[in-house]
Amino acid sequence: MATSSRKSAFHAMRRLLPFLRPYRFWVVLKLLITVATAANDIFMVYVINVLVNSSLSGNKEELLQAIFLMAASVAAGFVMGFAGVYASGRFSAYAVRDMKHTFSDHIDKLPVSYTETRHTGDFSSRMTTGVNAIENFLNGDFTSILFHIFRISVCIVLMLVMNWQLTLLCMVIIALTGMLTGFINRPLFEYSSKLQQSLAKTNADVQDAIGGIHIVKSYGLVQTLYRKFNTLLEQVLANSLAIEKRSAALGAVSVFVNMAPFLLFFLFGGYLVINDQLSVGALLAFAQFINYLVSGLSDLPNQWSHYKTTAGVAEHLFELLDEKTERTDGGKPVVSPSAPALAFAHVSFSYDGRKRVLEDVSFSLPQGKTVALVGSSGSGKSTVFKLIAGFYEHEEGTVKLFGESLSDWSLTAARTAIALVSQETFLYPGSIAENIACGKDGIGMDEIARAAKLANIDDFIRSLPEGYHTHVGERGVRLSGGQRQRISIARAILKDAPILLLDEATSALDSDSERLVQEAINRMMKEKTVLVVAHRLSTVIEADEIIVLDNGRIVENGTHTELLSRNGAYKRLYNNQFVQQESPMERLERGEDIRWRPAINH
Numbered sequence: 025m026a027t028s029s030r031k032s033a034f035h036a037m038r039r040l041l042p043f044l045r046p047y048r049f050w051v052v053l054k055l056l057i058t059v060a061t062a063a064n065d066i067f068m069v070y071v072i073n074v075l076v077n078s079s080l081s082g083n084k085e086e087l088l089q090a091i092f093l094m095a096a097s098v099a100a101g102f103v104m105g106f107a108g109v110y111a112s113g114r115f116s117a118y119a120v121r122d123m124k125h126t127f128s129d130h131i132d133k134l135p136v137s138y139t140e141t142r143h144t145g146d147f148s149s150r151m152t153t154g155v156n157a158i159e160n161f162l163n164g165d166f167t168s169i170l171f172h173i174f175r176i177s178v179c180i181v182l183m184l185v186m187n188w189q190l191t192l193l194c195m196v197i198i199a200l201t202g203m204l205t206g207f208i209n210r211p212l213f214e215y216s217s218k219l220q221q222s223l224a225k226t227n228a229d230v231q232d233a234i235g236g237i238h239i240v241k242s243y244g245l246v247q248t249l250y251r252k253f254n255t256l257l258e259q260v261l262a263n264s265l266a267i268e269k270r271s272a273a274l275g276a277v278s279v280f281v282n283m284a285p286f287l288l289f290f291l292f293g294g295y296l297v298i299n300d301q302l303s304v305g306a307l308l309a310f311a312q313f314i315n316y317l318v319s320g321l322s323d324l325p326n327q328w329s330h331y332k333t334t335a336g337v338a339e340h341l342f343e344l345l346d347e348k349t350e351r352t353d354g355g356k357p358v359v360s361p362s363a364p365a366l367a368f369a370h371v372s373f374s375y376d377g378r379k380r381v382l383e384d385v386s387f388s389l390p391q392g393k394t395v396a397l398v399g400s401s402g403s404g405k406s407t408v409f410k411l412i413a414g415f416y417e418h419e420e421g422t423v424k425l426f427g428e429s430l431s432d433w434s435l436t437a438a439r440t441a442i443a444l445v446s447q448e449t450f451l452y453p454g455s456i457a458e459n460i461a462c463g464k465d466g467i468g469m470d471e472i473a474r475a476a477k478l479a480n481i482d483d484f485i486r487s488l489p490e491g492y493h494t495h496v497g498e499r500g501v502r503l504s505g506g507q508r509q510r511i512s513i514a515r516a517i518l519k520d521a522p523i524l525l526l527d528e529a530t531s532a533l534d535s536d537s538e539r540l541v542q543e544a545i546n547r548m549m550k551e552k553t554v555l556v557v558a559h560r561l562s563t564v565i566e567a568d569e570i571i572v573l574d575n576g577r578i579v580e581n582g583t584h585t586e587l588l589s590r591n592g593a594y595k596r597l598y599n600n601q602f603v604q605q606e607s608p609m610e611r612l613e614r615g616e617d618i619r620w621r622p623a624i625n626h
């Protein structure tokens with residue numbers, strides 16, 4: 025078990041190497057400096073030894089030499105300190121930058137099937153906490169472990185050479201005091217991990233409460249949450265107090281633990297000096313070696329645990345790089361002008377490989393026509409869109425774009441042929457103009473404004489103080505649902521893809537906003553081939569064909585009038601869903617008599 029965890033920690037760390045390779049000069053420099061710094065520390069001890077002995081014996085020449093060597097050692101330590109920090113700072117910053125590039129590039133290429141099933145927090149925590157932990161490790165503990173191991177080893181060898189009995193005595197004392205500290209420390213770890221857990225819980229609760237502040241306020245949940253929060257705070261307080269009590273005890277004990285080796289050492293060492301078995305300089309050098317040993321041995325477990333934690337974090341992070349990316353094969357086939365823009369033939373699909381959410385679906389969408397997909401919630405309408413956009417691969421049957429199988433298209437080419445307008449409007453941090461251009465190169469402001477005009481949003485944008493350069497997003501302008509929708513419609517208009525995949529909004533907008541959005545959609549639909557998930561009666565009535573999905577199967581298809589006359593699934597949907605959503609104005613426009621008549625009992 026232990027071997028396998030060591031192996032996996034080693035394996036995870038090995039995966040950092042490719043990121044360090046381009047900066048190997050700085051890595052090697054840092055390693056050399058680390059060893060040289062440890063050697064310099066030991067050299068300094070030697071110099072102190074000479075300094076003390078020469079002062080006591082009155083050897084001026086040796087004393088001056090020792091002072092000169094000490095100054096040289098201090099100067100070397102100064103230069104190495106600077107160069108070491110600079111070197112590790114440099115390679116860790118560059119390696120982390122490259123790592124972030126690699127990860128974000130890989131995340132971009134991951135299939136939607138992967139990202140849809142993961143919490144967004146998972147990606148961000150891997151990219152922030154994970155990468156930061158690696159950066160800290162590279163910047164610090166990476167070489168500290170080497171430093172201590174090297175310095176401790178040399179110290180022990182020199183101590184054994186100087187006086188092996190005194191060395192053994194020191195080792196036994198250090199081992200005993202180490203065990204004592206560990207014994208006192210252990211419960212402290214437990215309390216501090218409990219404290220971390222309760223703190224994490226309070227943070228999560230606060231985040232949840234703030235995230236859902238509208239619901240919290242409107243349902244009067246404040247008092248309930250307040251009580252829960254208070255209980256958590258009491259737990260945090262209890263754990264903090266327990267830690268403080270232990271820390272106070274540990275502080276007192278640590279004075280003894282730190283002094284004990286020296287007391288016993290000087291007792292025995294002094295005896296050796298009196299009996300001329302050890303020089304005073306050697307005694308002081310010994311004391312300094314013990315100091316190095318104690319500080320190294322107390323630091324190493326921490327650094328080792330940082331190493332293991334970082335290895336765990338790195339493992340978790342690198343798992344992302346092992347995930348298969350979207351396919352990159354296929355090209356841009358030469359399309360036939362007469363072929364249907366889109367055709368499904370006997371397509372079946374399941375998300376989990378067991379339950380089919382589409383079953384033997386076949387339909388065709390001729391160029392320039394509009395097909396409406398209707399069906400109850402969960403019937404598979406959005407899944408059809410996801411297959412067309414190549415977010416998921418269908419299991420059976422064929423999907424063709426302009427007569428060519430989707431698998432012969434590269435995903436980029438297929439997605440260029442499609443403009444997707446979904447209910448979820450995604451605006452990224454940037455200006456309104458950037459959001460409309462949506463990464464399209466070489467787009468002039470006049471084209472952006474033309475698309476915005478068609479989308480009924482130009483006037484609103486111009487009324488903003490910074491117009492098209494207004495920033496949207498976290499710290500940008502707040503936009504209403506309708507305004508966001510119209511910006512995403514402008515984006516689709518500018519994209520000018522031959523096929524429009526439109527998921528009509530179900531959420532109600534106020535009537536003005538609704539009219540503006542609807543006008544924009546109608547303009548966009550003109551002269552395009554449209555597959556629309558329809559929620560509005562006017563859309564289904566005007567569609568060239570309506571496809572009714574039920575539990576992933578096509579149960580009916582035809583025009584509005586044909587389907588109504590069949591008295592089947594569409595008729596039921598029509599009565600339950602579409603008619604209810606219509607406003608009185610729309611019903612009047614359709615010529616329906618909506619005057620209220622008193623009920624007459626015959």
Ligand SMILES: Nc1ncnc2c1ncn2[C@@H]1O[C@H](COP(=O)(O)OP(=O)(O)OP(=O)(O)O)[C@@H](O)[C@H]1O
Binds near residue numbers: 140399402405407408
């Ligand atoms: N990522 C997913 N993983 C697993 N199952 C999914 C996933 N997305 C959708 N489903 C399931 O597939 C079925 C069809 O879902 P889909 O979203 O296509 O329905 P829909 O007709 O668009 O529904 P709505 O009108 O509510 O948007 C549902 O049973 C749904 O639970």
